[in-house]
Amino acid sequence: MSRPRRPLRRLLQIAACATLLVGCGKIDRVLEGPAPVSGKLSVGVQSPLSVPLGGEETVVATITRTGSTTGDIALTVEGLPEGVTASVVTQLGANQTTTATVVLRVAPGAKLGSYLLTLRGRTASLSDATTPLVLNVVEVPAVQLALSSASMAVVRGGIAPFVVGIVRTNVTAPVSLSLQGPSGISAAFDANPTAGDRVSATLMVAGDVDPGVYSATLRATATGIAEQVIPLSITVTSDPLQVLVGGGFVLSQASVTTADVVINRNGYAGPVLLQLEGLPAGATASFQPASASGNTAKTTLVVSASVPVGTSTLTLRGRGVGVPDAITPVSLTVKPAAFSLAVSPQSITVTPSSTTTVNVAVTRNGYDGALALTSEGAPSGMTVTAQPSVMTGTSAALAIVVANTVPAGNYDIVVRATPDGLPTPAAPGVTINITVRPISIGTGNVTLDWSACSPPAWVAGQDGNSAWTQLLPSGGKVQFSVTSPRGAFAFREGRTTTVRYMTLAELSERPFDMCAPPVQTKTVTGSAVHSTNPTESFLYQLGGGSATSSYAASNFTITGIREGVHDLIAYGLSFTGASYRALIRRDLDLPNGASLGLVSMFGPESFVTDAASLTVSGQQGDVINHAMSYLTTQACDVNVLYASASPVATLRGIPSVLQRETDFHLLTVTAVAGTRGRTASAVFHTLGNRTVALAPVVAAPAVVGLAGPYRRLQATIGSASTEYNGTATLKYNDNAAQISASASMGFAGNSGFVLAMPDLSGVSGWSNENTIAAGATVTWTFVLDGASPAAPLCIEGRRAVTLSHSGVQ
Numbered sequence: 001m002s003r004p005r006r007p008l009r010r011l012l013q014i015a016a017c018a019t020l021l022v023g024c025g026k027i028d029r030v031l032e033g034p035a036p037v038s039g040k041l042s043v044g045v046q047s048p049l050s051v052p053l054g055g056e057e058t059v060v061a062t063i064t065r066t067g068s069t070t071g072d073i074a075l076t077v078e079g080l081p082e083g084v085t086a087s088v089v090t091q092l093g094a095n096q097t098t099t100a101t102v103v104l105r106v107a108p109g110a111k112l113g114s115y116l117l118t119l120r121g122r123t124a125s126l127s128d129a130t131t132p133l134v135l136n137v138v139e140v141p142a143v144q145l146a147l148s149s150a151s152m153a154v155v156r157g158g159i160a161p162f163v164v165g166i167v168r169t170n171v172t173a174p175v176s177l178s179l180q181g182p183s184g185i186s187a188a189f190d191a192n193p194t195a196g197d198r199v200s201a202t203l204m205v206a207g208d209v210d211p212g213v214y215s216a217t218l219r220a221t222a223t224g225i226a227e228q229v230i231p232l233s234i235t236v237t238s239d240p241l242q243v244l245v246g247g248g249f250v251l252s253q254a255s256v257t258t259a260d261v262v263i264n265r266n267g268y269a270g271p272v273l274l275q276l277e278g279l280p281a282g283a284t285a286s287f288q289p290a291s292a293s294g295n296t297a298k299t300t301l302v303v304s305a306s307v308p309v310g311t312s313t314l315t316l317r318g319r320g321v322g323v324p325d326a327i328t329p330v331s332l333t334v335k336p337a338a339f340s341l342a343v344s345p346q347s348i349t350v351t352p353s354s355t356t357t358v359n360v361a362v363t364r365n366g367y368d369g370a371l372a373l374t375s376e377g378a379p380s381g382m383t384v385t386a387q388p389s390v391m392t393g394t395s396a397a398l399a400i401v402v403a404n405t406v407p408a409g410n411y412d413i414v415v416r417a418t419p420d421g422l423p424t425p426a427a428p429g430v431t432i433n434i435t436v437r438p439i440s441i442g443t444g445n446v447t448l449d450w451s452a453c454s455p456p457a458w459v460a461g462q463d464g465n466s467a468w469t470q471l472l473p474s475g476g477k478v479q480f481s482v483t484s485p486r487g488a489f490a491f492r493e494g495r496t497t498t499v500r501y502m503t504l505a506e507l508s509e510r511p512f513d514m515c516a517p518p519v520q521t522k523t524v525t526g527s528a529v530h531s532t533n534p535t536e537s538f539l540y541q542l543g544g545g546s547a548t549s550s551y552a553a554s555n556f557t558i559t560g561i562r563e564g565v566h567d568l569i570a571y572g573l574s575f576t577g578a579s580y581r582a583l584i585r586r587d588l589d590l591p592n593g594a595s596l597g598l599v600s601m602f603g604p605e606s607f608v609t610d611a612a613s614l615t616v617s618g619q620q621g622d623v624i625n626h627a628m629s630y631l632t633t634q635a636c637d638v639n640v641l642y643a644s645a646s647p648v649a650t651l652r653g654i655p656s657v658l659q660r661e662t663d664f665h666l667l668t669v670t671a672v673a674g675t676r677g678r679t680a681s682a683v684f685h686t687l688g689n690r691t692v693a694l695a696p697v698v699a700a701p702a703v704v705g706l707a708g709p710y711r712r713l714q715a716t717i718g719s720a721s722t723e724y725n726g727t728a729t730l731k732y733n734d735n736a737a738q739i740s741a742s743a744s745m746g747f748a749g750n751s752g753f754v755l756a757m758p759d760l761s762g763v764s765g766w767s768n769e770n771t772i773a774a775g776a777t778v779t780w781t782f783v784l785d786g787a788s789p790a791a792p793l794c795i796e797g798r799r800a801v802t803l804s805h806s807g808v809q
Contacts, residue, residue, distance in 0.1 A: 783803070
């Protein structure tokens with residue numbers, strides 16, 4: 001007889017168990033195999049870790065095991081670069097927790113850089129657990145000192161300025177300076193200890209120090225490095241008068257500098273006439289005062305563009321009455337001053353009543369001074385405004401505004417950059433070709449343009465208080481005439497009806513682009529580094545797209561990125577060090593589907609954000625919150641850093657040393673009191689303590705229903721602050737359909753007005769079925785807004801405000 005198949009044997013076993021009720025557990029284990037193991041293994045480690053060449057660092061990893069499994073746990077380090085080794089010591093801990101000490105050793109010849117390692121935990125019966133560890137291989141910490149002069153001469157009782165240069169290698173700790181020398185000779189430092197790389201100092205010689213040559217030693221100490229020393233030779237003289245200027249002059253052609261002059265007096269108290277002799281042709285020097293009776297003066301040195309490049313020795317002379325002239329040699333180094341301009345794009349096509357932006361870039365070769373941007377050749381009605389008007393960096397933007405009076409044609413605009421404050425015979429320039437294209441508005445002076453998208457199902461226009469008239473699109477455009485001081489248009493898309501009231505000037509100023517910006521489909525990916533805190537999250541934004549990452553999901557995808565050059569902005573609270581950190585990766589124009597690679601909020605391209613205080617005025621029982629965005633690139637990309645921050649006392653933003661001239665912070669304060677809301681936003685470049693004033697409160701409008709075949713509301717508002725210079729809008733909906741009626745404040749006026757949804761039921765093509773039924777309960781919102789200036793957003797000092805009231809009717 002053949003052997004029974006397993007299903008039949010299993011049925012027999014079950015029957016036997018039901019009868020005997022004994023021995024079934026052993027039979028099940030034989031037939032089904034061992035029961036699945038439940039449990040999980042996780043590894044956590046603090047990251048990143050920096051190790052210098054030839055050094056070692058220790059990090060402790062925590063391995064947590066859940067479930068009932070036992071046995072040894074092994075930890076390994078993967079992805080070690082050449083020249084880096086790791087040793088692991090594991091210790092068993094209580095409650096299924098194991099700690100492992102990982103020692104990372106970096107050879108002297110290892111390659112500098114940031115590396116992504118992987119810690120892998122392994123034990124029997126459970127899946128491996130991994131966690132990333134960022135290793136930064138850095139230079140050996142060191143500090144080198146340099147002096148503006150290795151030997152100095154000072155009269156008895158006098159002082160002498162000098163400069164200490166500090167060259168840092170992987171040292172961020174403050175450096176403490178001291179001068180060790182003979183009695184009576186000392187030094188004072190403008191900042192001590194200092195976190196910088198350059199410190200101004202003053203050598204002081206007491207009046208009882210004998211003339212002679214003395215040796216001194218400048219010492220520097222800092223945490224983590226050996227003491228550094230540099231010798232200084234000091235000659236003390238008994239001259240009655242001495243004039244000094246700190247170091248020599250180093251500046252570019254077509255530039256200006258100022259310097260302090262020290263007048264040391266050793267028994268002479270009379271006036272001192274100051275002169276700087278030996279200046280090359282094209283250079284001038286002046287003193288304030290020219291004849292000094294005190295111990296200090298200032299000199300201003302102007303070097304024109306024609307001064308030859310090179311180094312020469314000047315003579316600083318101080319003349320007193322009855323004493324020998326004080327003479328001090330001073331070096332003058334003139335560097336070549338060259339810079340060139342470029343514009344992008346070089347040719348543009350515009351229409352009357354339009355605004356466009358052109359980027360300006362300057363390439364500097366030796367000249368690092370300010371450049372004043374000017375333009376010439378614009379016709380009447382066309383304005384070209386530089387932002388900023390004086391460049392201290394390498395980029396600026398030109399806002400070109402074309403009024404509706406500019407005739408069609410081709411215009412060459414020359415943009416010039418002139419060293420600020422210095423006349424030059426011929427400032428370099430670059431030409432922008434601007435083609436003004438005529439606008440055909442047919443028989444009407446109002447144009448609604450849907451040519452780049454689908455026109456709505458129904459459009460109508462109104463001239464003054466005349467009857468509404470249906471308008472039919474042609475080629476995606478709608479044109480009609482307004483001859484009265486005011487007019488309006490309305491359109492319906494799906495179940496949304498929009499009505500806009502404006503003045504004649506506003507309606508006829510330019511064609512209205514009625515299409516929303518096209519949906520962007522450009523996508524990039526990236527991989528983030530996180531600490532082991534499960535709540536840690538970072539926000540990434542690039543060209544209008546955004547994404548987040550977390551410890552559980554470190555890979556991220558940014559979608560909806562616009563074409564062009566954009567900056568990657570990342571922000572978040574790091575639980576490693578409990579600091580708010582940010583990251584900026586500049587000038588990215590990645591193809592669709594590209595990868596950002598590793599984006600580490602702990603690596604060298606990340607930084608801790610700056611903090612400042614916020615004061616909000618104009619509160620009236622409001623709950624206050626604020627949000628901060630960062631605006632970058634010529635496209636003025638809005639990148640949200642954080643939102644809904646409360647309490648509002650602390651602002652966070654980008655340190656000024658990391659900002660470009662075209663970068664701005666956008667701060668928005670929100671105030672809510674019941675059904676009333678207000679916002680006030682401010683645009684500024686440098687983060688600092690700020691006071692933001694909320695716009696004045698305007699009483700809630702009286703909202704009533706009007707008769708008609710569909711739901712019509714009317715809002716009556718009293719006087720409103722002139723800061724609300726934008727639009728008044730009344731919106732209401734029944735969760736299925738929405739109606740919006742808005743009026744420009746030029747139309748409505750700030751002294752009080754009535755805003756209502758008109759009765760359009762008699763207009764050809766109108767259908768009441770796509771609106772809100774008469775008598776239906778709706779939720780309404782009334783909003784006033786304003787801005788100064790109205791546009792553009794990326795401009796220093798721009799302020800915008802809103803006020804809203806809401807209710808149910």
